[in-house]
Amino acid sequence: MSCNNIHYRAVVIGASAGGLAAVGAILAELKSTFCIPILLAQHISPHVESHLATHFAAKTALAVKEAEDKDPIKRGSLYIAPSNYHLLVGFDGCTALSIDPPVNYSRPSIDVLFESAADYFGNELIGIILSGANSDGAAGLKKIKQRGGLTVVQSLDSAEVKTMPQAAIEAANADHILSLKDIxxxxxxxxEC
Structure with a gap:
């Protein structure tokens, strides 16, 4: 899994309002040979059953699943935070779920996922912030940048809701600001794997 002479081991994506379409568009662009694991925190209502895994499985060759506690993070897989749980990367490199209080009014919180992933993967992590209506993810993306990871933010003109990308751009000095179709x-x- 080499990327420009850097060995990236995971991608984390954070999205909120407008995120379903944004994540779907990115997944549809990925080649069938793309095998770096992706972990996704998509804000959803805590009061409804999530069907995100089924929704996104139709758009990608990746193995898609709602994350469970202690899932080994495997190549070629997409792990989605369950409704009303924080998704983290544990110190053992497996997924972890938490019912700690919401962060930025959100559970799952993008910051929680990004910060735990940055602690585990360091400079071998790619963080991506997409459309959304609050500032969740800005602090997490900043931590990824501080740990030497690669940071990407959806361009404001391509975001359905600009608040989250704007906050991330201001907080993290993102390495790349790209239109949705370019991510x-x-x-x-x-x-390349």
Whole structure:
């Protein structure tokens, strides 16, 4: 899994309002050979059963599943935070679920996922912030940047809701600000398995 002479081991994506379409568009662009694991925190109502795994499985060749506690993070897989749980990367490199209080009014919280992933993967992590209506993810993306990871933010003109990308751009000095249609292509370009 080499990417421009850097060995990236995971991608984390955070999205909120407008995120279903945004994540779907990225997944649809990924080549069938894209095998870096992806972990997704998509804000959803805590009061409804999530069907995100079924929704996204139709758009990608990745193995898609709702994350469970202690899932080994495997190549070629997409792990989705369950409704009303924080998704984290544990110190053992497996997924972890938490019912700790919401962060930025959100559970799952993008910051929680990004910060735990940055602690585990360090400079071998790619963080992506997409459309959304609050500032969740900005602090997490900043931590990824501080740990030497690669940071990507959806461009404001391509975001359905600009608040989250704007906050991330201001907080993290993102390495790349890309239109939605370019993010999947960018991942394919820099990452080969």
């Amino acid at each position: 999947g292509h960018f991942l394919n370009t820099i990452c």
